[in-house]
Amino acid sequence: MTGRTPGGRTGTKGVARAEREAQILAVAGEVFAERGAALASVAEIAERAGISKPLIYNYFGSREGLLTACVGHAAEVIVAEIERTAGLGEVGLARALLTLDGMFVLLGDRPWMWRLVNDATLGAVGEAAEVIAPYRSKVDALAHDGVGQLMHLAGDDDEADVSALVAVWTSVFDSLVGWWLDHPGTSPAEMSARCVRLFTAVFGLGAPPEIEGLSG
Amino acid sequence: MTGRTPGGRTGTKGVARAEREAQILAVAGEVFAERGAALASVAEIAERAGISKPLIYNYFGSREGLLTACVGHAAEVIVAEIERTAGLGEVGLARALLTLDGMFVLLGDRPWMWRLVNDATLGAVGEAAEVIAPYRSKVDALAHDGVGQLMHLAGDDDEADVSALVAVWTSVFDSLVGWWLDHPGTSPAEMSARCVRLFTAVFGLGAPPEIEGLSG
DNA sequence: GGGATGTGACTTTCGGGTAAGTTACCATGA
DNA sequence: TCATGGTAACTTACCCGAAAGTCACATCCC
Numbered sequence: 001m002t003g004r005t006p007g008g009r010t011g012t013k014g015v016a017r018a019e020r021e022a023q024i025l026a027v028a029g030e031v032f033a034e035r036g037a038a039l040a041s042v043a044e045i046a047e048r049a050g051i052s053k054p055l056i057y058n059y060f061g062s063r064e065g066l067l068t069a070c071v072g073h074a075a076e077v078i079v080a081e082i083e084r085t086a087g088l089g090e091v092g093l094a095r096a097l098l099t100l101d102g103m104f105v106l107l108g109d110r111p112w113m114w115r116l117v118n119d120a121t122l123g124a125v126g127e128a129a130e131v132i133a134p135y136r137s138k139v140d141a142l143a144h145d146g147v148g149q150l151m152h153l154a155g156d157d158d159e160a161d162v163s164a165l166v167a168v169w170t171s172v173f174d175s176l177v178g179w180w181l182d183h184p185g186t187s188p189a190e191m192s193a194r195c196v197r198l199f200t201a202v203f204g205l206g207a208p209p210e211i212e213g214l215s216g
Numbered sequence: 217m218t219g220r221t222p223g224g225r226t227g228t229k230g231v232a233r234a235e236r237e238a239q240i241l242a243v244a245g246e247v248f249a250e251r252g253a254a255l256a257s258v259a260e261i262a263e264r265a266g267i268s269k270p271l272i273y274n275y276f277g278s279r280e281g282l283l284t285a286c287v288g289h290a291a292e293v294i295v296a297e298i299e300r301t302a303g304l305g306e307v308g309l310a311r312a313l314l315t316l317d318g319m320f321v322l323l324g325d326r327p328w329m330w331r332l333v334n335d336a337t338l339g340a341v342g343e344a345a346e347v348i349a350p351y352r353s354k355v356d357a358l359a360h361d362g363v364g365q366l367m368h369l370a371g372d373d374d375e376a377d378v379s380a381l382v383a384v385w386t387s388v389f390d391s392l393v394g395w396w397l398d399h400p401g402t403s404p405a406e407m408s409a410r411c412v413r414l415f416t417a418v419f420g421l422g423a424p425p426e427i428e429g430l431s432g
Numbered sequence: 433g434g435g436a437t438g439t440g441a442c443t444t445t446c447g448g449g450t451a452a453g454t455t456a457c458c459a460t461g462a
Numbered sequence: 463t464c465a466t467g468g469t470a471a472c473t474t475a476c477c478c479g480a481a482a483g484t485c486a487c488a489t490c491c492c
Contacts, residue, residue, distance in 0.1 A: 010488045012437035020437085036337060038255055041481060052439050054484080063482065088429070092421070101430045120336045121252055154417035164395045165414055171391035172384055179383045183376070189432020196430075198381055201370035203421055205308070213304070214317045214412075216405020228456045228471035236471085257447060268473050270450075279448065439488075445481090454473075460466085 021059055024049055026110075028056075029070045033112035037067055037128065038121035067128045074113040075135035081106045086142045091149055093199055096169075100195050103177055104188035111181050118174060143170055237275055240265055242326075244272075245286045249328035253283060253344065254337035283344045290329040291351035297322045302358045307365055309415055312385075316411050319393055320404035327397050334390055359386055 015023075027049040031040045042063050046053040060066040085102040086095065107114055117135070122128055143166045151162050180191045231239075243265040247256045258279050262269040276282040301318040302311065323330055333351070338344055359382045367378050396407045 010437095010439040012488095012490045014490070015437080017436080036254070036340075038252070039337070039340075042483090043481070053482090054440090055438060057483065058438080090429075098429060105431050121255065124252075124255070150421065151417055154420055156413055156417045158413070160399075161410060161413055161417075164392065164410060165418070167391045167395045168388055168414070171387045175383045175387035176380065179380045187432065189430070192430045192432065194377060194380060197372055197374070197377055198384070201367055201372045201377075202381070203419065204370055205366065205419055213306075213314060214405070214408045215321050216403065216408065226454045226473040228454095230456065231471075233471080258449095259447070269448090270474090271472060273449065274472080434492090435490105436492105437488105437490080439486105441485090441487105443482105443484075445483100447480090448478090450477075451475090452473105453475105454471105456471075457469090459468085462464090462466105 017059075020051075020055075024051075024056060024059055024066070025070060025073065028066050029074060029110070029116055030112045032067060032070055033115035033119065036121050037071070037116065037119045038124065042066065064127050067126075068131050071116060071122065071128050072131045074110075074117050075132050077106070078103075078113060078117055079135045079138050082139055082142060086146070091146070092153070093203070095146055096173075097192065097195055097199065100173065100176060101188060101192040103173075104180060104191050107177070107181070108188060111184075114177050114181065140166065140170070233275075236267075236271075240267075240272060240275055240282070241286060241289065244282050245290060245326070245332055246328045248283060248286055249331035249335070252337050253287070253332065253335045254340065258282065280343045283342075284347050287332060287338065287344050288347045290326075290333050291348050293322070294319070294329060294333055295351045295354050298355055298358060302362070307362070308369070309419070311362055312389075313408065313411055313415065316389065316392060317404060317408040319389075320396060320407050323393070323397070324404060327400075330393050330397065356382065356386070 024045070028040075028045045031045045031048060034040070035044075042056055043053055045066075046056055049056075056066060060069060081102050082099060085099040088095070088098060090098055103114075117132065122132055144162065147166045147169055148162050151157065151165060156162075176191075176195060180186060186194075240261070244256075244261045247261045247264060250256070251260075258272055259269055261282075262272055265272075272282060276285060297318050298315060301315040304311070304314060306314055319330075333348065338348055360378065363381050363385050364378050367373065367381060372378075392407075392411060396402060402410075
């Protein structure tokens with residue numbers, strides 16, 4: 001008697017387990033990315049997926065489990081793409097542009113993946129942080145590799161300098177992808193062309209002049 | 217009878233209103249920046265400040281009011297500094313380096329300010345978003361100005377290209393400041409010197425070669 | 433009919449916010 | 463100098479809503 005059925009139907013809808021799981025994962029990825037991983041509620045995910053909250057717990061055990069699955073899947077896909085382009089044999093700016101281009105193509109039909117993996121609130125304690133750490137390490141190592149080559153060419157082998165430039169490059173990459181995601185309707189090819197123009201313009205400027213007025 | 221005093225003393229501690237307000241503002245700024253604006257709880261702020269939660273509501277009305285005060289103050293200080301260095305008359309990379317240097321000096325004794333103003337979770341709806349929007353606009357306009365000069369020199373006046381490069385430059389600035397905040401013990405002068413080295417190394421590379429294998 | 437799929441209604445926890453009362457400081461009058 | 467009362471500063475103990483997580487039950491397909 002407790003489980004009356006006034007509004008919605010209860011009982012199975014004939015959706016296979018694997019299919020439902022993939023659907024939840026996709027919807028959850030979008031919501032986590034849109035609201036921020038720490039702020040999204042599983043009630044909203046359930047609503048957007050057209051199912052009830054307990055079903056999500058039935059499939060993923062906990063909110064943390066769901067987030068972990070989303071983040072793990074997205075990170076794996078993204079890192080694989082970065083590794084692919086890094087292994088193509090190009091160096092320097094050419095490698096950078098190839099990596100960007102590959103990412104634009106990859107994210108074409110799941111733009112939320114990038115936002116999810118780079119969510120700032122993931123860094124907090126929790127299972128998701130542990131899941132994403134190794135992927136972040138891999139990406140950092142690849143960036144360190146590429147940036148190190150460039151810096152060596154420029155005659156600067158200071159380890160702290162390389163570390164700082166890795167942070168900068170990672171951030172440049174993120175901002176270009178972010179800008180692209182914020183301007184839908186631009187094809188990957190167009191965006192890659194834009195990146196080439198920007199790189200050419202910026203790197204064509206030459207070294208900066210002497211600066212006066214700095215502290216110290 | 218209700219207001220018993222089992223553990224801590226109740227009643228005034230003789231702290232003047234202005235002093236207490238400044239103390240709460242400073243502690244709240246740190247906590248908001250550390251946990252993320254959307255995730256920090258006023259209970260933790262109260263605990264770290266050594267006072268009770270209702271006192272904060274007495275001073276700032278609501279959590280939103282407290283956050284707004286923190287963000288507004290921090291944004292004002294930071295934007296003023298950026299405007300100061302932007303008005304110094306330098307252009308291009310020299311202006312960029314001066315702005316960075318000024319920011320390092322400014323943030324020396326309140327490093328949390330940067331993280332707070334650039335908190336990603338501030339963008340969500342709420343009073344704090346409205347408070348920070350005009351400051352963000354100002355900074356964007358200044359960056360747009362500087363980047364536009366550079367791009368014009370390089371012969372690229374495409375508005376979308378400029379917009380994208382503004383995003384990139386903002387992000388580069390943020391990553392350099394962030395790296396510095398993550399490596400305490402480095403003086404502003406040392407960090408500025410590092411920035412000069414990095415800029416010199418990167419911009420000395422020259423334009424990228426032709427790339428093959430891009431999409432499209 | 434039995435297992436897989438699915439749900440309404442519930443409990444629990446946590447954090448924002450409030451009501452009501454307590455204590456210290458300080459001015460005033462004698 | 464000392465009582466006295468008013469006010470500013472502060473706290474305990476509570477309320478309330480939102481979101482995580484659970485339970486018993488309902489439905490469908492073979």
